Amino acid sequence: MNIKENLIEIKNTFQNSDCLLVAVSKTKPISLLQEAYDAGIRDFGENKVQELVEKQEQLPADIRWHMIGHLQRNKVKYIASFVHLIHGVDSFKLLKEINKQAKKVDRTISCLIQMHIAEEDSKFGFDQQELDEMLQSIEIQELSNVKIIGLMGMATFTDDESQVRKEFRGLKHLFDKLKSQKLPDNFELKEISMGMSGDYLIAQEEGSTMVRIGSAIFGSR
Numbered sequence: 107m108n109i110k111e112n113l114i115e116i117k118n119t120f121q122n123s124d125c126l127l128v129a130v131s132k133t134k135p136i137s138l139l140q141e142a143y144d145a146g147i148r149d150f151g152e153n154k155v156q157e158l159v160e161k162q163e164q165l166p167a168d169i170r171w172h173m174i175g176h177l178q179r180n181k182v183k184y185i186a187s188f189v190h191l192i193h194g195v196d197s198f199k200l201l202k203e204i205n206k207q208a209k210k211v212d213r214t215i216s217c218l219i220q221m222h223i224a225e226e227d228s229k230f231g232f233d234q235q236e237l238d239e240m241l242q243s244i245e246i247q248e249l250s251n252v253k254i255i256g257l258m259g260m261a262t263f264t265d266d267e268s269q270v271r272k273e274f275r276g277l278k279h280l281f282d283k284l285k286s287q288k289l290p291d292n293f294e295l296k297e298i299s300m301g302m303s304g305d306y307l308i309a310q311e312e313g314s315t316m317v318r319i320g321s322a323i324f325g326s327r
């Protein structure tokens with residue numbers, strides 16, 4: 107497993123060189139993250155709070171830490187002081203808690219709204235109705251310590267490329283639609299986080315601005 111070579115290979119396949127590569131390092135030891143860091147990676151994604159905190163303490167301070175998985179509300183406080191971007195905001199309640207914890211540490215935390223785009227019901231995220239309700243609420247206007255900078259989605263785990271493409275296209279479509287609307291002041295939509303090791307090329311073709319890639323860099327888990 108040569109991490110540097112993997113990174114070069116992945117970057118060579120990118121359909122869009124402006125797309126940000128978030129290296130998903132969950133379950134991997136510090137030494138491998140350091141290798142990726144030495145190869146130039148500064149954006150790392152983790153999906154467990156405790157692991158994220160432990161790694162953040164041991165690795166260079168200029169790393170941008172992305173929380174990519176389902177985040178429990180009672181754990182937001184552990185990452186509020188340093189997290190760069192929370193990809194998996196899957197409920198209004200969670201967004202409110204992030205705002206509360208961000209305020210305590212005098213930060214504004216960037217967030218992505220996770221939309222439920224997959225066919226599987228196991229995947230977290232807002233549906234259209236929940237999103238509309240949040241956007242129309244008064245409370246959303248009051249969350250001055252969060253900034254919603256985009257959307258995130260995970261496609262169905264399937265070999266059916268057309269299915270995956272359709273789901274990513276739907277997310278991009280929603281993104282464009284939202285951008286054309288009048289949104290609360292804490293919205294500044296610019297990012298679409300979609301695509302993982304198995305589907306990042308399709309995601310980029312459909313307009314992804316951030317891909318979250320783990321196993322193609324660090325090997326299988």
Ligand SMILES: *Cc1c(COP(=O)(O)O)cnc(C)c1O
Pocket residue numbers: 130132153174175301302303304318319320321322
């Ligand atoms: C694990 C994970 C990834 C990366 O998956 P790979 O298939 O290893 O690239 C991306 N996004 C989320 C939310 C994940 O949990």
